[in-house]
Amino acid sequence: MSTGYTGFEALWHDLFWEAEEAPSEVLLMDDFLQDKDGKSLYVGSGSGRLLGPLVEAEHELGGLEMSPEMVALSREKFPLAEVVEGAWQDHQGEDKYASIVIPAFTFQLFSDPQKQLQRLWEQTDHLYLTLFFPWAELSGDLPQNEWYFDRGIQLPTGESGELETRHKIKEQGGSLVRRHRYTMKDAAGAVVRAEETEQRLRFFTDVALKNLLKKTGWEIEKEIENLGDEDDLVYVATFYLRGC
Ligand SMILES: C[S@@+](CC[C@H](N)C(=O)[O-])C[C@H]1O[C@@H](n2cnc3c(N)ncnc32)[C@H](O)[C@@H]1O
Structure with a gap:
């Protein structure tokens, strides 16, 4: 059994997102990237579904994606968007990134969130993170x-x-x-x-997440619930974080 974004899971990825009819994160990411000067990194950029439009909107953003099939889909659909094939856990940027964006719960796939938040802190001062709560x-x-x-x-x-x-x-x-x-x-x-x-x-309760962010040197600049949709329960939370 595959553990990650191969076969139908890769090929049908975008069609299933469309079928869900959830609001797109692209507007929030666009807003977050507005004042970031220099190169930003998108971890888990997948098929380019969100990376492509952001690069077309002239954000200086490159992708990092560990599934070769997702990388191939992205390069085919959005040839202008640069994507490096590899896992975040092995990635070391040359300089500090202006920002790093990790939408669509990719961060929740990391087995060691505390260590990875520390590594993110070493590679940027500005982090965009979207998490879901089950x-x-x-x-x-x-x-x-x-x-x-x-x-x-x-x-x-x-x-x-x-x-x-x-x-x-x-x-x-x-x-x-x-x-x-x-x-x-x-x-x-x-x-x-x-x-x-x-x-x-x-997944993280509100308290657990805030403790984790504090421990790893991240301060919350802005928090958006449910990608801007109103609902009493917070299913999805997006954070603009600043290293402190
Ligand atoms: C939920 S999908 C989201 C894809 C894309 N961000 C989107 O919204 O269309 C998660 C993606 O992150 C990639 N991924 C998961 N863990 C990763 C890691 N450690 N390093 C790089 N990419 C990773 C997966 O291969 C997959 O393409």
């Missing part, structure tokens, strides 16, 4: 340890793509393991091929 999993709205239908997409080639998810959550340890099953079906509904992946994510 309310639906914690409240039991989504069943634990059983497969459920997540989303479906129509493929341009006529087939359909289906995503099913199965998760295990440990509230105490702040860890969520999600299995994804991607199934391609032909026009008659017969299965053409199915693939599975597994993701381990960390």
Whole structure:
């Protein structure tokens, strides 16, 4: 089983984001990058979905992406956007970056958040971070340890793509393991091929996150809830952080 952004998970990544109809982060990232002079780094730039438009808007931004398939998609779709293939954990920039942006919960895939926040602090004074909080999993709205239908997409080639998810959550340890099953079906509904992946994510309560940021030398300049949408529960939080 793959652990990261290969096969259907890479190929269908953008179609599933579109199907979710969530607000795009590109406006927030554009706002954050407005006053950053010099080169910024986008960690986990994926298929270029957000990197491409930001480079086209003339931000001095380069991508870093560890999945070769995602890098290939990005280079094909947005040839002007520079992307380095590699993992953040092995990355050492030549100079300090004007800023580093990590949208779309990529930071939560890091197994050692404290160490990586310290490394980020060494490589920039300005950090953009978006994190999600798994309310639906914690409240039991989504069943634990059983497969459920997540989303479906129509493929341009006529087939359909289906995503099913199965998760295990440990509230105490702040860890969520999600299995994804991607199934391609032909026009008659017969299965053409199915693939599975597994993701381990960390999540943080408000208090735990603020302690972690304080310990690693980050101060919150701005916090935006739910990408600007109003809701009583905070599912997604975006932080503009400054090294102190
Ligand atoms: C949730 S996807 C988001 C992709 C992109 N930011 C977007 O919003 O379209 C996470 C991406 O981060 C990449 N990634 C995960 N861990 C990484 C790491 N340690 N270093 C570099 N890239 C990483 C994955 O391969 C994947 O493409």
